[in-house]
Amino acid sequence: MRQESGAVYTDPTVPVGERVADLMGRMTREEKLAQLGSVWAFSLIEGGRYSAERARTILRHGLGQVTRVAGATNLKAAQVARVANAIQRFLMTETRLGIPAIVHEEVCSGLMAREATIFPQAIGVASTWEPELNRRLADAVRAQMRAMGSHQGLSPVLDVVRDPRWGRTEETYGEDPYLVARMGAAFVRGLQGSSPAEGVIATAKHFVGYGASEGGLNWAPAHLPPRLLREVYLYPFEAAVREAGLQSVMAGYHELDGIPCHANHELLNDVLRGEWGFTGTVVSDYFAVDDLHSYHRFAEDKARAAALALDAGVDVELPATDAYAGSLTGALDAGEVDERKLDEAVSRVLRHKFELGLFENPYVDEAAVMTAVNAEQHQEVALETARRSLVLLKNEGILPLRPGAGTVALIGPNADNARHLLGDYSFAAHVESLAQARESQGLLGQMMTVPDDLEIGESTDQLPTVRDALTARLGDALRYARGCDVIDPSKDGFEEAVAAAAAADVAVLVLGDRSGLTLGATTGESRDRSSLELPGVQEDLVRAVVATGTPVVAVLVAGRPVGGDFLHEKCAGVLMAWLPGQTGAQAIAEVLLGEVNPSGKLPISYPRTVGQIPVYYGHKVSGGRSHWHGDYVDSPVGPRYCFGHGLGYTSFVIEQAALDRTEVTAGDSVAVEVTVANTGDRAGEEVVQLYIRDAQATVTRPVLELKSFARVSAGPGGRTAVRFQLPTGQLGFYDRDMTYTVESGQIEVYVGFSSDNHTLAGTFTITSGDDRLKVQKSYTGTVSISELPPASFRDSSRSDDGAVRPAGNRVAEK
Known part of the structure; x- marks a missing residue:
């Protein structure tokens, strides 16, 4: 080991701060x-193996981070561990100070690695409305990453998205800041674990407002006034920092009010580090430091771009050293950036490495890798x-399908293709990106210089299809016909599909997207769309099959809300599967056949058409929903399916809902007590959602704001009591002086099963002698x-469309 004998920084008993300083x-x-x-x-691999010769050239002064040993190669898990160990061994034994590197990986739908578990994409995880499940998911990712020798995961995506044209909608937790914050904080806790030495650094992205891009276009500006920025888009990041550590x-690729995020000192220093007390590192999005010059034209050259980024607070340049090499050296020599900024950034990087335990334990057990990768648990x-992520949007009694009740025609481009079940940052998708980058002369090829000798083979082991x-x-009751491709305009398969549907008792159409970053993808990063109808000729396929007269169930495997009026109006059942990962086919089959009761809820409003965008539940009273005529000339103003919507095969009602008090002092809390009853004939799960409305604020507020939720389960006749404790400190907003304030006044509380299906639980008043209360x-x-004792119910609350109608006063989405 080249570390100096007796040096303070080599002593694990010395406090981290002293080790860093030494x-x-x-x-x-x-x-x-x-x-x-x-x-x-x-860059450190040759012929599928670690190259010591390349390392001696590239790593001679050490290294901050290694980019994706698993995700940017075709190596199997044990090989990944071997290469990671070899890199660390070189850094520890052949560089002057023996400083290990952090290996980072993409973890948007699990560890992006050849043999790792592929989980549902984030939008599907959000549809579970179960943060604890997301914590368990992240914990599994942490175990697999640590086993392979990686220490930092580029997730969670905390972008609030209200424009599903944006291709990265699938990577997000949806439209609501509270839901995004709860799911994101849970992921952070799971990934970072109980201690840094056992955990993986979570990297929340993209700071901030990236999902609010102009026109739903990737890398486009976001136009966000300060109050909206604070209350909606910064909120999940703030919760992750303050609550989850x-x-x-x-930082995001985009710009806010003329300032690219990678040069935004106010956001990265004043807000993130100053106000919130963030002590970790800010990493660049890939190639984004140079983008200050080459894309935004904000800096005249690479040196100025490096100076602006470092001064703003960007600590590490990813995915490869570019502007932070000679260009930053020149900027430091010229005095364009203070040398102290360099020391501050390096100190933060080193602190991570000490806290992760890398100086003491830089290597992993190569023989034990496979016991931790894609383990049974x-x-x-x-x-x-996957089961809990599926959202039953519509059911006219056709679901669940009954085995033995007749023949089923299975049709559609996503019915027999496991690759289409996976998200854009799955390993399968990124192998395609590497291949395209190596062959491309365009922007992707310019950004990613993939060597010719990199082996790019099969992307993943065979996964089951629907x-x-x-x-x-x-068995033999199933008849399959592909019908068409996702985006290819050919209708050559229509005849076979129509014949199969006409001869069947029911037709199941598995339609939607193909996720990825390449030109063959219809959703994912930089795969933005101007329409929410199904891509290619899939809408025509739906019309052709419906015309047979056979009842149709549409299963949408997609990264965003999709499907035109005809599909949603004429299909007897519609199941939103999102991108459900390696076990998605099983989950879909189980729900279609009633083996599992669907219980997912939409984390994003489902538009009828792009002409409505943005459409989201938490709009202002003046948001046009209640003007003179209300609707558009050619369309209803409300969404096709509202935020929080999701049906099941049983029915739940709110039996009672009440507050424990009608008056509360600032800084205290109010309890909301809800009794939920299963009035159906089978067991199921439901998500109870709590919303508030502040109708008396001195700044206009949304018509509804989600403030809590709980997933409950009950058998037929089962009753469950839910007690929400609602602190007044959660009910504030940014006042005219942009100070977080809890005002005295009346708060309305609603509970129910979606944003347009709820009952008034009661109102309470926040009291104080001061109308503007400074509450934490x-x-x-x-x-x-x-659980409560069961009771017998007659199911009179279930409407013809299967929606649950809780008793009591109801506020429409106006």
Whole structure:
């Protein structure tokens, strides 16, 4: 080991701060700059193996981060661990100070690695409305990452998105800041674990407002006034930092009010570090430091771009050292950026490495990797998540399908293709990106210089398709016809599909998207769309099959709300499957056949047409929904399906809802007690949602704001008590002076099963002699759930469309 014998920084008993200071005092500028840089893992590989010769050239001064040993190569899990160990061994034994590197990976739908578990995409995870399940998912990801030798995951995506044209909608937790915050904080806790030495650094992205892009276009500006920025888009990040101890943030590609995020000192320093007390690292999005010059034209050259980014607070340049190499050296020499900024950034990077335990334990057990990668318990989490992520949007009594009741025609481009069940940052999708980058002369090829000798083979082991899962259950009663491709305009398969549907008792159409980053994808990063109708000729396929007269169930495997009027009006059942991952086919089959009761809820409003965008539940009273005529000339103003909507095969009602008090002092809390009853004939799960309305504020407020929720389960006749503890510190807003304030006045509380299906639980008044109360901000309250004695019910609350109507006063989405 090249670490100096007896040096303070090598002593694990010394406090981390002292170790950092000691090591900093020993470093040259070149060694410091190396800690702010990164290198693609494939740059250190030759012929499928680690190359010591390449390492001696690239790593001679050390390194901050290695980019995706698993996700940017075609290596299997044990090989990933071997290469990670070899890189660390070189850094520990052949560089002057022996500083290990952080290996980072993409973890948007699980670890992006060849043999790792592929979980449902984030929008599907959000549809579970179960943060604890997301914590378990992240915990599984943490175990797999640590086993392979990686230490930082580029997730969660905390972008609030209200424009589903944006291709990265699938990577998000939806439209509501509270739901995004709850799911995001749970993921951070699961990934970072109980201690840094056992955990993985979570990297929340993209800071901030990236999902509010102009026209739904990737990398486009976001136009967000300060109050909206604070209350909606910054809120999930703030909760992750203050509540969950988030250790890293990735800045966004876009600009806010003329300032690119990677040069935004106010956001990265004044807000993130100053106001919130964030002590971790800010990493660049890939290539985004140079983008200040080459894309935004905000900096005249690469050196100025590096100076602006470092000064703003960007600590590490990803995915490969570029502007933070010679260009940053020049900027430091010219005095364009203070040398102290360099030291601050390096100190933060080193602190991570000490806290992760890398100086003491830089290597992993290569022989034990496969016991931790895609382990049975991780597959079980993936399946449980997939089951609860499926949202039954519509059911005219056709579901569940009854085995033995007749023949089923299975049709559609996503019915027999497991690749289409996966999200854009699955390993399968990114192998395609690597291949395209190597062959491309366009922007992707310019950004990612993929060596010719990088092996790019099969992307993933064979996963089951929806056809496989249904065939296992229905046998010869299933007839399959592909019909068409996702985006290819050919209708050559229509005749066979129509014939299959006409001869069947029911037709199941599995339609939707193909996720990824390449030109063959219809959803994912940089795959933005101007229409929400199904891509290609899929809408025509729906019309052709419906015309046979056979009842049709549409299963939508997609990264955003999709489907035109005809599909949603003429299909007897519509199941939103999102991108459900490696166990998605089984989950879909189980729900279609009634083996599992669907219980997912929409985390995003489902538009009827792009002409409505943005459409979201938490709009202002003046949001045009209640003007003179109300609707558009050619369309209703409300969404096709509202936020929080999702049907099941049983029915639940709110039996009673009440507050424990009608008056509360600032800084205290109010309890909301709800009794939920299953009035159907089978067991099921429901998500009880709590909303508030502040109708007396001195700044206009949304018509509804989600403030808590709870997933409950009950058998037929079962009753469950839910007690929400709602702190007043959660009910504030930013006043005219942009100060977080809890005002005295009346608050209305609603509980129910969606944003347009709820009952008034009561009102309470916040009292004080001061109308503008300085109360510490709260991010959530507590929830307790308990079973009650069962009761007999006649199901009179269930409408013809299967929606549950709770008793009591109801506020429409106006």
